[in-house]
Amino acid sequence: MTDRNRIVVVGGGHNGLACAAYLARAGREVVVLEAAAQVGGAAVTREFSKDFRVSGCAHLSYLLDQGIARELKLASHGLKWAREGLKTVALSPAGDHLVYKDGQLETGTLSDGDRKGLAEYHARMLKFARILAKQHNRKPPRLGGGGRAELMGAAALGLDIRLLGREDMREFLRIAGINIYDVLEEIFESPLLKGALALDAVMGANLGPRSNNSVLALLHRLSGQAAGNPGLSIPAGGMGSISEAMAAAARAAGATIRTASPVKRITLEVDRVSGVELESGEMITAGTVVSNADPARTLFGLLGARHLETGFVHRVRHFRNKGMAAKLHLALEALPSFTRLSSELAGERLVISPDLVYLEHAFDAAKYGQCSPEPALEITIPSLADKSLAPPGKHVLSAIVLYAPFDERANGDAARRELLDRSLAVLDRHAPGLRRQVVASELLLPADIEREFRITGGHWHHGELALDQFMMMRPVPGAAQYEMPIGGLYLCGAGCHPGGGVMGSAGRNAANAVLATERAA
C-alpha cells in the first residue's frame, strides 16, 4: 500500500533539508533519509584527524539565501557565524600581498588604474550577478512550454537584462558567455590581482581562465552577495552548522530525519514512484520522492535508466559532471607563518594564484588528465576564529586545490600523494616551514569526493555551471522544473537550478514545485 501523502527526501544535504523543512511547514509528512551518519552532504563538518575538525567539502558560505535563513529561522536553530565578510588576500611568495574586499584595496600596491578598475569591476560584476540572483527563487521557464507562466518567466529574465540600461546590457551580453582572462586583461595590469580574481571564476569548474563560461561561473559565485548575502563567511562549528540548523528547522516543522539510512532504490508502481527501498531492505512507501542526490545517481543509480525514455536518458548521461577540484585538510601544530602576513590576516581567505598564466598552466595539465604540477589554492584557517575546531594552540587549514581532474589517470594513492606533496610545496613557498608543522593531512580527489559525499563525478555543483547547463537547461532541457519525467519524482539538489554552492534555493524551489503539482492535481 502506498501512503500517497508521505514525501520521502533522499539525501540530507542542505538542499534536501531545506526542501524537507518547507514541505513540513506546509503540513506534509516528510521523511529525510541520509546515507551518512550525519546530515549535511557536502556542507558538513567532520573530524579528519583526532581532535581536528574541518568543513569536509564546501568551506566558505557566500551563497546561502538570506530569505531561507530568515524563513527557516536558522539563527534560532543554532546557526552562528565565526566570521562574516572575509577579505581576500592574494598571496605573493615575496610577501607583496594584496588585500581587498568588495572592490576596495586595503593593503598592497596597485596602480591608480587598477585600484579604480577593481572598484568598477566589482560593482559591475555584482550588478550583473543580481540578474542571476533574481532567478534564484524562480522556477525556470520551460523551453517551448508556451504557457502563460513560461512566457512571464522568460519575459521577467529579459526585462531584468533590459533594465541594466543600454551600456550595461550590452556589456552583460558581451561578456556573459566569454572567458575571464579576456575580461581581466582588458581592465587590469597587476598579474597578482588578475590571477586572484580569475580564481573566483574557475574554482570547482572544468574551466581555465581562458575557457568560455568562466564569467558566468563568476557571476554565479557572486550572485549570493548580489542577493544580500554578507559574502565570504565561516559558520561557527564549520559548514556542517548550516546543515544542522536546517535539520533542526525541518524537525521543528515536523519532518523526520533518519541518518545512516542509505537508500538502495526508488520503487515504482507502474509509472509512478511508490517509495524507496533502503540498503537494509526496509521499504518506505511514499507518493512523492524528492532526491537531493545528483541527477545521474538519482536517475540511473536509484531509479534505473530502463524506467526512463531514451532521449531523456541520453541527455542526462551527457550532463557534464566531472569534478576538477581537490580538497586539502591539514592539522597543524601551530599557526603557519605566511611571509610578511600578520596572523590577523591569516584568518581571511588566502588565495594562491599568482597570475593568469600560472592558473592556465595549472588547467592545461588537468585537461589531459593530470593533476596540476603547480596547483592554485584557496585557503582558510577556520580555527583562528573558531577554537572548537582544533586543540588549543593548534590549527586546521582547509584548502581547495586546483586542478584535480576526475580521471582515472589522476586517481589513486600515488596521485593523491603527489598532489598533496605539490600542494605542500606551494604552501611552503608562501609559508616557509609549514610542511614541518603538519601533524595530519587529508587530500580528497574528485573520486574521493564522489565516494565520500555520494556525488557522481565528485563535482561540487553536481555538474558544470555553464550556459548549456543553466537555468531552464539544468540539469537538462525538459527536466529543469524539478519534476522528473516519472510521476512523483523530483530533484532538489545542486544539479537543478540555481545550481551549486550552499544556497538552499534548489531545495526550496523543489518544495514549491511539489506543492504546485499537488495543487494542480
Added chain:
Amino acid sequence: MSIKDAMGHKEHFRKCVWESPFHPRTAALNIRNEWHRWKDYSTADAFFDEQLEYAAIRNACAVFDLTPMTKHLITGPDALAFLNRLVTRDVAKIRPGRVGYTIWCDDNGQVIDDGTIFHLREGVYRLCSQERQLDWLTRNAFGFDVTIVEDTHDVTGLALQGPTSCAVLKAIGCTGVQNLKPFEIGFYAFAGTELTVSRTGFTGDLGYELWIDPEHALELWDALFDKGKIHGIRPMGTHALEVSRIEAGFLAAQVDFHPADQAIMIDRSRSPFELDLGRLVDFSKPCFNGRRALLEEQKKGSRYRFVKLDIEGNKPARSAYIYDKDKNVVGTVTSAEWSPSAKKNIAFASLHMPWGRPGDELWAEIYYQRELKWYKVMARCHVTEQPFWDPPRRRATPAADF
C-alpha cells in the same frame, strides 16, 4: 570475400554500392538492367515487366531479394526488457518462434521507424527495419544487459510471395511448412545448413520470407527456381512490390512517414496514432519511448489522420493535394497506385484533423501528362477502413497449394 569481410574491410569505400549474394542470379534475370540503390545495395526496380511480376505475386509466386533490409540480433538477459522499452507494443506477447510487426518512437512519441521483431529462440531476437538503427539501439542499451549486433550483411533474405509459395517450399524440402501460421517461424535443414522460414511478407498475400547464410544463398535461389518452375515462380522488383504493399495497406518509411530522427521541421514527423497504428501502442507497459507524449496526445488529440482512399477514376493520385468540399487543402497523398486486383484507384493520405472521417467529402487534385501536355482532374475520394486486398488464403492454415 564474403559480404561481412567486404563491408568490414578498410577498403570498403572503394566500392560504395554492394551486390547481394543473389546478384549473380538476379543480374542474369534482370533483362531490363534496371537497378536502384537500397541501403547501399543494388536492387532491381523490375526484371522483365512489372505488371507481369505483380501478376506473379497474386497468381503464382514471386521472389524478392530482401538482403539489404537492416537486421540486428538482440540477445542477453535484458533483451526482452530492452525491446519493451524500445518499441510501443508489448514484446512479451511475441512468443518464441513468432514474429511481430512494430514501430518505435522517440521521446516525443514520433515514429522513428517500423519493422518486425523475430523471436527466433527463447530470448534471441532479430529486429528488421527499413532504416539503419545501430546508433539508436546502442543509445537505448544504456542500463540494460543486452548485446546488439548488426547482422545485415551476415544474413541474406528472400521474400517468396504468392499463392503457390507454400507448394514451392514443400518442393525444396521444407516439410510441414504448410502448418506455419501467419507470423510463425520455422527452421528447416537445407543444403547442410539451416534455412529459417517465416510466414511474413510485404504483399498481403500468402507468402514467406526465407533467411539463410550468404554462403548458401545461390543454392537456395537455384532450388527455388528449379522446383518453382512448374508453380510459375518469377523474380520481382520493387515496382511490383510497391503495388502489392499499398493494396495490403502496409506503410513505407521515407514514403508514408518521415522518420522522426531524420526530420528537421518538428511537424514533419508522425505519431503512431497519426499513422493509424494506435493498435501497436500498449499503454499498459509502464515505460516505453514516447509513452508520456502519446498519453498526452490521447488527451489533447492528434494533429493528423492517416487514411486509405478509394479515388474515382483511374489516374494514380501520386503526391496529390487533398481538398475538402470548400477547396481548402486538408492533406496530401503519400502513396498511390492503380490496384489491378481490387480494380480501384487507391492511395494513402495524411490529412489534418479532423478530416478523413468515413463519409467526409474529399477531393484529390491529380495531374498527369500526355505528350507533354499536362491535364488535371479533381477526383472524388472515399475513405475506406479495410485493406484493398486481403484474401482468405493470406491467413488460412494449413496453407493450400493452389
